[in-house]
Structure formats: C-alpha cells, structure tokens
Amino acid sequence: MTYDCKFDWCLAAAAALVLATLLLGGNYWIAAPVLIILVIGTYPQTYQISAEGLVVRGFLSRLVIPYRVITYVGPSQRRVKIRYGLSSEILIAPARRELFLADLASRTPHLTRRGPSLVLSFA
Numbered sequence: 846m847t848y849d850c851k852f853d854w855c856l857a858a859a860a861a862l863v864l865a866t867l868l869l870g871g872n873y874w875i876a877a878p879v880l881i882i883l884v885i886g887t888y889p890q891t892y893q894i895s896a897e898g899l900v901v902r903g904f905l906s907r908l909v910i911p912y913r914v915i916t917y918v919g920p921s922q923r924r925v926k927i928r929y930g931l932s933s934e935i936l937i938a939p940a941r942r943e944l945f946l947a948d949l950a951s952r953t954p955h956l957t958r959r960g961p962s963l964v965l966s967f968a
Contacts, residue, residue: 846948848939850890851923859883892939894948899927901937908935912953918946919962 860883867876888904898911910929917928921936925945928934939945950956950963957966 846894848892848894848941848945850892851938851940852889853938856883856886890937892937892945894945894952899949901935910935913955915949915953915956916965917962918949918953918956919964 860880863876863880863883867873867880885904890901890903893900893902898909899915901908901910910927914929915927916930917926917934919926920942924936924938925942926934926936946961946963950958953963955966956963
C-alpha cells in the first residue's frame with residue numbers, strides 16, 4: 846500500500862517568500878538557487894509497504910529498507926522515526942500515521958508493540 850507525505854506548510858511558505866522576493870526585484874543569483882532547493886525539498890515523498898520492504902521515494906531518491914533490518918518504529922513529534930541496520934534512522938511524515946504504523950506492524954513480526962512504538966523483541 847502507498848502512503849502520501851503530509852504537506853509541510855512551513856516549506857511552502859518559505860518557497861512563496863523566496864518567490865515573492867525574486868519577483869519583487871531581489872537578487873536572482875541568490876534567490877533562484879534557494880527557490881530551486883526549496884522546491885526540491887517540498888516535492889512530496891511517498892512511502893510504500895511492498896513485498897521487498899519499506900520503500901521511501903523522494904524527488905531524486907529511492908530508499909528500500911528491508912523489514913528484517915528494522916529495529917524501531919515510533920512517533921517523534923509530528924513524524925515517525927524508523928531505526929534500521931546498526932545505526933541508521935530516518936524520519937518520515939505519512940499523512941495517515943496510525944494506518945501506516947498498523948500496516949508496518951503487520952509486516953514486521955520481529956517487532957513488539959510497546960505503547961505507540963514498535964520495538965525489537967527478544968525471545
């Protein structure tokens with residue numbers, strides 16, 4: 846199943862501010878690269894629960910995290926923190942967080958629910 850990212854109003858407001866500065870006669874050598882970076886940053890991510898693992902797709906990137914290497918999934922303010930491998934982690938912001946966590950929990954039987962988080966269980 847594919848989940849969309851929450852819309853980030855702060856990044857959209859920053860891009861609009863830079864665009865307004867650019868249109869009102871600002872220095873386009875500074876404003877244009879900043880605008881390009883902000884537009885790339887605001888490009889929506891998608892999160893896909895697939896057979897091979899969790900797929901995080903961005904503007905120019907595609908990250909596949911196999912389920913077996915995920916060690917922690919839990920809330921982190923308005924986002925979801927996923928720890929995987931030995932020392933890697935990623936913060937994502939799915940629009941339907943509870944549905945995303947339930948779907949991910951069904952694919953990771955080695956994780957146990959502890960409060961709102963999924964943690965590594967030792968048998």
